[in-house]
Amino acid sequence: MAQEVKNVYWEDVEVGQDLPEKSRAIDTTLIVSGAIWASHDFMPVHHARDFAQEKGAPDVFMNILTSNGLMAAYLEQWAGSEAELKKMNIGLQVPNFPTAGNKMAMNARITKKYEESGDHLIELDISGDNNLGPHIVGTAVMALPTKG
Amino acid sequence: MGKENDRIKPFSGPPEETLDYSKLEGFIGKSSPFHEPHDEVTRSDIRHWCEVMQDPNPMYTDEEYAKKSKYGGIIAPPAMVQTWSLDDMHDALQRFVHGNQPFKEDPHNQLFDVLDSEGYNGVVATAQEQTYLRPIKPGDVIRGKITLARVSKYDHFTRQGIGRYVDILYTFVNQHDEEICVESFRVLKYKPPMDTRRLYEG
Numbered sequence: 001m002a003q004e005v006k007n008v009y010w011e012d013v014e015v016g017q018d019l020p021e022k023s024r025a026i027d028t029t030l031i032v033s034g035a036i037w038a039s040h041d042f043m044p045v046h047h048a049r050d051f052a053q054e055k056g057a058p059d060v061f062m063n064i065l066t067s068n069g070l071m072a073a074y075l076e077q078w079a080g081s082e083a084e085l086k087k088m089n090i091g092l093q094v095p096n097f098p099t100a101g102n103k104m105a106m107n108a109r110i111t112k113k114y115e116e117s118g119d120h121l122i123e124l125d126i127s128g129d130n131n132l133g134p135h136i137v138g139t140a141v142m143a144l145p146t147k148g
Numbered sequence: 149m150g151k152e153n154d155r156i157k158p159f160s161g162p163p164e165e166t167l168d169y170s171k172l173e174g175f176i177g178k179s180s181p182f183h184e185p186h187d188e189v190t191r192s193d194i195r196h197w198c199e200v201m202q203d204p205n206p207m208y209t210d211e212e213y214a215k216k217s218k219y220g221g222i223i224a225p226p227a228m229v230q231t232w233s234l235d236d237m238h239d240a241l242q243r244f245v246h247g248n249q250p251f252k253e254d255p256h257n258q259l260f261d262v263l264d265s266e267g268y269n270g271v272v273a274t275a276q277e278q279t280y281l282r283p284i285k286p287g288d289v290i291r292g293k294i295t296l297a298r299v300s301k302y303d304h305f306t307r308q309g310i311g312r313y314v315d316i317l318y319t320f321v322n323q324h325d326e327e328i329c330v331e332s333f334r335v336l337k338y339k340p341p342m343d344t345r346r347l348y349e350g
Contacts, residue, residue: 030200038200040231042240045272051245055270056308056340064273065230066200071228071295073201081207082217085226089277094307 005078010113010120010144012037019078019108019124022108024070026062026130028098034066041065053143062096069092072127074106075140082145096130104128104135119143166314167266172299178255179295182321185232189288193231194224201225219283226280229320229329231294243273256296256316263337268312270340273333282328289323297332304336313340 024030035046038071044051046063053059068088076083096104103127112123122141187193191209198208206213207223207298214222235243247264249257284290298315318331320345 024202034287038197038231039228040234040236042235043244043271045243045244054340056338064276065227066275068195068278069225069227071203072205072225073198073205076203076225081205081213085280087277087279088227091275092273099171110331 005144007082008078009123010146013110013122013144014021015110015112015113017110019075019105019110021105022074022077023103023105026096026098026104031060031062031066031096031098031104034069038069039063039065055095059093059097059099062135064090064092067092067096067128067132070139071106071128071136072105075108075124075126075142078108079144081140084119085140086119086143087141088138090126090136091138092136093134094130094132096135097132099131100130102131104130108140110118120146149280159195166303167268168191169301171262172259172286175255175259175296176298180251180254180256180293181292182293183233183251185290185292186236189224189232189284189286189290191222192284194222194228194286197225197228197231203238204246222283224286224288225286226284226329227278229280229284229290230292230318230331232290233318233320254294256294256314259296259299259314260337263312263314267339268310268335268337270308270311270338272308272336273337274313274336275334276331277347278329278331280329282322282326284322285330288328290320290328291322292318292320293317306311306336306338308336311336313337 032047035041040101041063047057049060058093058095068090072085072088106128108124110122121141124140126138126140173293194208208225211222242248249261253258259266295317297317300312303310314335314337316333322328
């Protein structure tokens with residue numbers, strides 16, 4: 001069943017443009033299913049609270065692949081199904097813990113618009129902030145479709 | 149200056165060397181062989197990922213839609229690339245719970261063994277950069293190799309405790325030996341337990 005997909009075209013975006021903010025609730029279910037179900041990461045700090053606490057953390061916390069995946073999905077949902085993610089560069093700061101009411105607010109701003117090897121590209125500054133402060137800070141590069 | 153010097157307290161002495169760097173440096177620049185994945189890429193792997201990430205992109209899950217695209221069928225979200233190279237459950241628990249690394253001959257695992265034995269047995273990922281070069285499709289067999297790029301010469305004092313950063317480079321190829329992603333990855337190997345709960349309160 002084909003879905004209705006809205007694409008963002010390269011001609012229509014400009015440097016300095018902010019993407020609409022999106023938030024995702026951070027709870028134990030997301031942290032555990034992100035680690036094990038989605039990214040196949042069985043490091044116990046991401047699913048076993050006792051183990052995480054032995055290692056000095058207050059609780060289980062999100063693995064980097066899920067953090068990266070959530071930011072990538074945020075960008076791709078904005079851009080539409082014809083966009084291509086070319087690069088994700090992220091640094092992690094405070095972890096995503098499943099504290100009651102915690103959520104990660106995702107934002108991005110277009111910092112560059114250029115053509116390279118036939119691709120119509122944009123570069124973005126990206127961030128994901130939780131109840132403790134910045135969780136992810138980074139940059140991304142995407143190719144967008146053109147109208148031509 | 150004579151009298152004034154008496155009022156100036158000395159800095160604490162130079163930091164003691166906590167780990168002999170020569171035990172680590174021999175592994176720098178060395179690579180593992182390519183390792184086979186635990187499974188090939190499947191539609192259900194892709195669906196699991198999209199379900200968790202709440203990614204409705206039809207290119208990943210709608211065969212009819214994706215057939216008409218330039219890919220000719222569904223592809224995996226590029227950020228999934230590392231999924232098929234991670235330890236299976238048994239190996240992961242051996243590695244992280246029992247300190248028994250799989251692929252003992254791999255340079256990065258040998259380095260982690262040294263760090264573990266010196267007390268740096270906590271690990272947390274702190275940064276990664278992935279450059280996506282080719283699409284991943286169901287049926288692909290993604291193999292990865294790891295090159296050890298760098299390790300801190302001295303201790304860092306971090307939120308997690310005292311630790312050493314380790315930079316590793318991944319190269320992922322498919323069954324046609326085509327590069328699909330290159331990645332740099334930074335982990336902190338630290339000395340637990342240091343209870344950081346108070347740092348994260350409020």
